[in-house]
Amino acid sequence: MSARLWPWLLVAFFASVPLWIGNQYFLYILTATGIFIIAAISLNLLLGYTGQLSLGHVAFFGIGAYVAALCSLGFDLEFGATTFVFPRQPVWVGFIAAILVTAGFGWLIGRLSFKVRGAYFVIVSISFAQVMRMVALNWVDLTEGPMALNNIPPLSLWIPGEGVVGFFKKEYNYWLVLLLVVLSYVMVERIVRSRVGRAMIALRENESLARSVGVDVTRYLVVATVVSAGMAGAAGALYTHYIRIVDPDVFLFIYTVTMVIMVVTGGKGTLAGPVVGGFIFGALPEVLREVAQPEVQWILYGIAMILIVFFLPQGIVPALANWWAARRPERGAINKHARGDSPARRAKAKSP
Amino acid sequence: MEQFLQHIVNGTILGGTYALLGIGLTLIFGIMRVVNFTHGELYAFGAYMTYLLVQVLELNFFVSLVLATALGVGLGAVIEFVLIRKLRSTDIDTVMLVMIGAWIALQNFWQLMFSGIAKSINHPFPTAPLVFGPISVAPVRLFVIAVAIALLVGFYLLVNRTKLGVAMRASFQDPDVAALMGVNIPLMRTLTFALGSGLAAAAGALLGPIFVVTPTMGDLVALKAFAIVILGGLGNIVGATIGGFVLALVEEFGAGYISSGYRDAMGFLLIIAVLAFKPQGLFAAKERVG
Numbered sequence: 001m002s003a004r005l006w007p008w009l010l011v012a013f014f015a016s017v018p019l020w021i022g023n024q025y026f027l028y029i030l031t032a033t034g035i036f037i038i039a040a041i042s043l044n045l046l047l048g049y050t051g052q053l054s055l056g057h058v059a060f061f062g063i064g065a066y067v068a069a070l071c072s073l074g075f076d077l078e079f080g081a082t083t084f085v086f087p088r089q090p091v092w093v094g095f096i097a098a099i100l101v102t103a104g105f106g107w108l109i110g111r112l113s114f115k116v117r118g119a120y121f122v123i124v125s126i127s128f129a130q131v132m133r134m135v136a137l138n139w140v141d142l143t144e145g146p147m148a149l150n151n152i153p154p155l156s157l158w159i160p161g162e163g164v165v166g167f168f169k170k171e172y173n174y175w176l177v178l179l180l181v182v183l184s185y186v187m188v189e190r191i192v193r194s195r196v197g198r199a200m201i202a203l204r205e206n207e208s209l210a211r212s213v214g215v216d217v218t219r220y221l222v223v224a225t226v227v228s229a230g231m232a233g234a235a236g237a238l239y240t241h242y243i244r245i246v247d248p249d250v251f252l253f254i255y256t257v258t259m260v261i262m263v264v265t266g267g268k269g270t271l272a273g274p275v276v277g278g279f280i281f282g283a284l285p286e287v288l289r290e291v292a293q294p295e296v297q298w299i300l301y302g303i304a305m306i307l308i309v310f311f312l313p314q315g316i317v318p319a320l321a322n323w324w325a326a327r328r329p330e331r332g333a334i335n336k337h338a339r340g341d342s343p344a345r346r347a348k349a350k351s352p
Numbered sequence: 353m354e355q356f357l358q359h360i361v362n363g364t365i366l367g368g369t370y371a372l373l374g375i376g377l378t379l380i381f382g383i384m385r386v387v388n389f390t391h392g393e394l395y396a397f398g399a400y401m402t403y404l405l406v407q408v409l410e411l412n413f414f415v416s417l418v419l420a421t422a423l424g425v426g427l428g429a430v431i432e433f434v435l436i437r438k439l440r441s442t443d444i445d446t447v448m449l450v451m452i453g454a455w456i457a458l459q460n461f462w463q464l465m466f467s468g469i470a471k472s473i474n475h476p477f478p479t480a481p482l483v484f485g486p487i488s489v490a491p492v493r494l495f496v497i498a499v500a501i502a503l504l505v506g507f508y509l510l511v512n513r514t515k516l517g518v519a520m521r522a523s524f525q526d527p528d529v530a531a532l533m534g535v536n537i538p539l540m541r542t543l544t545f546a547l548g549s550g551l552a553a554a555a556g557a558l559l560g561p562i563f564v565v566t567p568t569m570g571d572l573v574a575l576k577a578f579a580i581v582i583l584g585g586l587g588n589i590v591g592a593t594i595g596g597f598v599l600a601l602v603e604e605f606g607a608g609y610i611s612s613g614y615r616d617a618m619g620f621l622l623i624i625a626v627l628a629f630k631p632q633g634l635f636a637a638k639e640r641v642g
Contacts, residue, residue: 053445055452116627119387119444123578124627127620130575134620138613253571257456264449295464302457306435309449 014178018171027170033282034177035239040262040274041184042231047260048269049192050224051204052113055256056125059132060229062250063105064098064236066136069149069246071097075142091155091241098237099230106229110222126253133251148247155241173242180238181275184231189271191227200224204269254298261305267315276316354486355608363604364597365493368500369555371596373573374580375507375589376551379544381578382587383524386436386545387444389451392574393458394549398424398556399565400462403471413476417499417557424553425546432545437538455574463567470564496558503554507547508589520544552577572616579623 021027039061046054071094076085089097109128113121136143143149155176191197199220202210211217240246258281266277281301288297312319373395380388401423405416435454439447477495481488511517522530523540531537556569563569580599584591599619607615 051445053448112624112628119381119448120582120627122387122448123575123582124624126575127579127623130572131617131620131624134614134617138611254456257452260449260452293464295460298460299457299464302453302455302460305453305456306450309446309453310438313446 011178011182015175018174024170027174029282029286031170031174031177031242033278034174034181035235035242036258036262036282037181037275037278038177038184038235038238039232040259040266040278041181041188042228042235043259044263044268044274045188045191045224045228045231047263048267048273049197049204050200050221052117052221052224053122053260054109054125054225054228055122055253055260056109056127056129057228057232057259058251058253058256059125059129060102060106060232061236061239061255062129062132062136064102064233065240065246065250066143066149066236067101067233068094068098068237069152069240070094070142072153072241073149073151077142091153095155095234095237095241098233102233102236103226103230106225106227107222109229110225111218113221113225126256129251129253129256133248136248136251143248146248148245150245152240152244152246154244155238177238177242180234184234185271185275187227187231192271196220196223201269257301257305261301261308263315264305265308265312265315267317267319270315270317273315273317280316358487359604359608360601361487361489363601365489365497366604367597367600368497368504369559369596370576370580370600371504371593372500372551372555372558373577374584374592374596375504376548376555377577378581378584378587378589378592379511379520380548381581382585382592383521384541384544384548385444385524387448387451388545388548389448389455389574390431390458391549391552391577392570392572393455393462394424394428394552394570395556395559395573396459396462396565396567396570397427398553399473399560399569400466400471400556401553402557402560403466403473403565406473407471413474413561417554420557421550421554424556425550427553428549429542429546431549432542436545437541440541459567459570466565466567468567470566472564473561475561490562492561496562499558500555503551504593507551508593511589572619575623576616576619579619579626582623583626 017030018027039057042060043054043057046052046057068091070086071089072091074086074088076083078084109125112124116124137145139145140147154173157172192200199210199215202213202215203217203220207217236250239250262277262281263274264277265280266275267273284300285297288300308315373391376394377388377391380386380391398420401420402416405411405419406413411419431454435450436447439450475492477490477492479490481490482494511520519530519535520540520543522533523535523537523544527537530540576599580592580595582595583598584593584595599622602622603615603618606618
């Protein structure tokens with residue numbers, strides 16, 4: 001079977017799940033996992049490909065969630081005597097707005113990350129998420145603070161013959177999320193295999209060398225953060241319309257940790273890594289919920305993160321690929337994953 | 353004006369404990385180059401140990417403070433020995449991921465052990481505030497600032513004026529030469545991390561009786577400590593002390609005159625501003641981490 005075909009078979013399999021699964025709760029878990037996988041894919045672009053550990057990633061997710069919610073609910077703001085009324089917008093307008101606004105914040109953070117690198121960038125990004133959480137908590141006129149924004153409409157679609165259909169049904173949401181997971185995956189794949197992606201990887205591997213051969217480091221970092229932020233914002237908007245309530249807790253650091261652990265476990269800097277990690281850590285809470293308190297789950301996440309770094313530093317996907325390549329040396333010698341799936345290295349290998 | 357003076361007093365008292373947190377982290381982050389996200393959890397640990405010793409085991413308050421700090425030193429040594437020692441040759445991102453794992457695990461462990469309900473710690477000081485003209489201060493707060501200042505001065509002398517302090521600094525500046533001079537480098541690494549952690553635990557033990565003890569109390573503190581260290585310049589003990597007082601005053605005035613809801617946001621805005629405009633810190637020191 002050709003290597004190009006089997007990912008699509010996998011997608012087709014997942015698309016068929018609602019037709020035979022029967023269990024609505026299982027479908028709910030898969031949808032929520034899918035939303036987190038989109039967020040993890042977006043984080044991977046920054047963490048895996050440019051090497052920037054963005055620990056404020058949940059800020060983009062949360063901003064996307066709030067922008068989508070506020071646009072679809074409408075809001076009004078008082079500035080002294082004048083009241084600014086923002087009317088209710090169609091859900092897709094909110095969805096697009098969420099992507100644009102988070103991409104704008106991504107641009108800001110990307111500009112900043114040019115000045116502030118390594119440990120400092122990590123601290124700035126965490127601080128950014130904390131500030132956003134406090135704004136969401138305290139700007140009660142806009143966000144309702146801890147009372148949360150309720151009754152957010154579900155996404156809807158115009159279907160020929162049926163008119164406008166709200167996505168109240170779990171299957172519709174599931175298919176929509178699946179579609180966006182595939183879109184995000186393909187988008188990141190396109191980026192990392194392009195010139196832009198090679199520049200990002202060059203910057204991760206050796207920044208001074210990349211600079212010296214004329215890679216515009218700032219520009220590519222900004223591109224990466226903008227795309228990554230916009231995607232995380234889309235995931236947040238999906239989340240908002242799916243759960244239909246949003247409160248300041250979407251900005252909790254623990255959700256960033258969940259995304260990071262998904263990427264690191266699956267394999268940072270690999271395309272399949274965030275998807276594999278996303279499935280593991282999307283399913284794990286549901287398994288653990290039966291047997292333990294939520295604190296135990298987070299303790300195990302923390303320990304899992306430490307163990308992965310110590311014993312499987314590359315992540316599951318590269319480790320499996322290596323194992324597979326070693327088992328079938330005659331065919332697996334040129335396994336792309338075994339080389340960290342790095343287009344830069346492949347390009348290097350090709351050049352004379 | 354009275355309010356202004358009161359804010360200064362409150363900010364100064366809070367600043368003492370912030371400074372303790374800051375110099376603890378400036379040793380670990382500034383000198384050892386470990387991005388220590390568990391610093392806030394050591395602070396919570398200090399507070400919870402004081403709670404256990406005073407409220408559950410009913411030991412003497414002052415003895416409990418000393419014991420809680422000593423336990424913090426012990427936990428710091430364990431963290432260094434089990435996690436950080438093995439990661440010496442890896443890059444800074446790897447260490448960060450491990451420290452984040454430890455942060456989440458520890459924080460939720462406190463929650464599991466002590467439940468989410470806030471605990472208060474009794475202290476032997478009279479509750480009636482002392483009034484000096486327009487300002488009033490609870491006696492326990494004066495005790496806290498006195499202990500904090502004593503620890504700050506003691507620590508400054510330890511690092512800058514003793515042989516041990518020289519050995520500590522040398523171990524990170526030039527480990528090879530230090531080792532040739534007979535310094536036990538692994539021991540110095542453990543010791544530095546343990547002492548830095550002990551200072552965080554001491555800050556928690558001191559603030560626990562003033563505020564209440566909750567499992568998530570360390571959450572923001574770790575980030576605030578980073579703000580203080582960056583503000584003061586890496587590895588700069590005097591800078592971190594000043595940074596601690598600056599952050600506390602900014603928070604106090606921000607809460608008093610702008611909005612109390614944004615109290616904790618002040619520190620983060622300060623970090624973002626300092627890093628964006630003056631990343632080497634306000635008090636010189638040219639180097640940076642990562």
